[in-house]
Amino acid sequence: MSADAVAAPRLSLNVRYNRNVQETSGEEEESQVEILEEEEHHADLGPQRAGPHTQNKPAANNRRRLKAAAVTLGGFFLLILAALFIRCTVLQIRYDQLSNNYTQLQGKVSETCCPDGWKRSGRSCYFKSKEKKYWFDSRADCEERGADLVVINNKEEQKFVSELSKDGESWTGLRYVARQEGWRWEWLDGSPLTETFWGPGLPHSGSYAACCNQQGKWTQSYSDTKTWICEKKIK
Template sequence: MMTGIILLSVYFTLLQTRYDQLSNNNTQLQEEVKQLKNRTEVTLLQNRYDQLSNNNSRLQSSYQTLSVNHSQLQDEVKQLKNRIKVVVKSCPRGWTTFGNSWYFKSEEKKTWSGSRADCEQRGADLVVINNKKEQEFVSELSKDGESWIGLWKEWTQGGWEWVDGSPLTETFWAAGQPLHDSEWNPGTCCDQQGKWTQGYSNDNRKWICEKKII
């Protein structure tokens, strides 16, 4: 009987010791897991920090580049404004400034060839209309009647073009225009609706010269 009790006591002691060992191992494992989680979080946070830091560096670099470009653009705008002021002030008497050109509207009348020759003597040529705003400006100059412009067509060539050799990219013809005949006929601007019409080259009309200034 006593022997059995002693054996049970020894067995219980062994179990208690094993339990304590397992409990200590579990505590150590929990601590290691905790430390591992902390290291992983730190690594993730460090990676995120590095990523944000790199993004910030790139943004700062982009900002500096944009700042330099902005300063350069401001200087260019300032120079252009000053240049325009000089150009406007130096515009010859009888001429009008619009955009990058000077314009001269005649008071006398000549044929298309005579009108172009007059423009050339002034260091210019008959006006070339490149866009809607310029068309509106030329229309205002022609309120007192149609004027010769630098648009012409020779039947042997078959197509309309400007005196500087550029093709028509935007047209403002009146209804029913241009006429399709075999004569050498230049264009005029503008009718009462501000549209182009086709005239006969030997007709006498006023004209509009254009000189590029920029």
């Protein structure tokens, strides 16, 4: 065989190889183009294919956020209500304490409303003298103290005055006076006797009343000197 015969087939093979390579290469390029186009096509269709599921996810997330926000706000309002309830309870307790303190203070003030040397009973202050004077002089002393001789209106006051005068009889504000309708016993404030506590056999006409004998009853006298009891109303 000659060298030319051997070389021809090689040349033919190279050409085919190259063509094959070119053809193969062309197919690969076409394949690549087709693949790229296919991928681009899928990329364009991607959101459309996943549409229902993808759209549901944001809505579900929003609902979860709203629910969490509602729970948070609900807890916040509950805390506010609890704080207000506690505050109201504390204020009520403080109010009750202040009210009790005011009542106690008011009682102490009422006790100190009477001047020194006076005793309080009900709505009046009472002064019991230690010296003795006639009735008119006794009344003058009470008037100088801004008061007058005691007026006994009920059993409670009668008992109180009896305790003050337990060491002897004291002048009261009860006197026998002349009026248009005649003579009668009358208190210095002009009030008539609605309840009396005279001793046995009394009263006689004339003179002034004193309180009290050993039995806690009223007596009457005119020219004697006695201690006296002044009364001053608490305003």
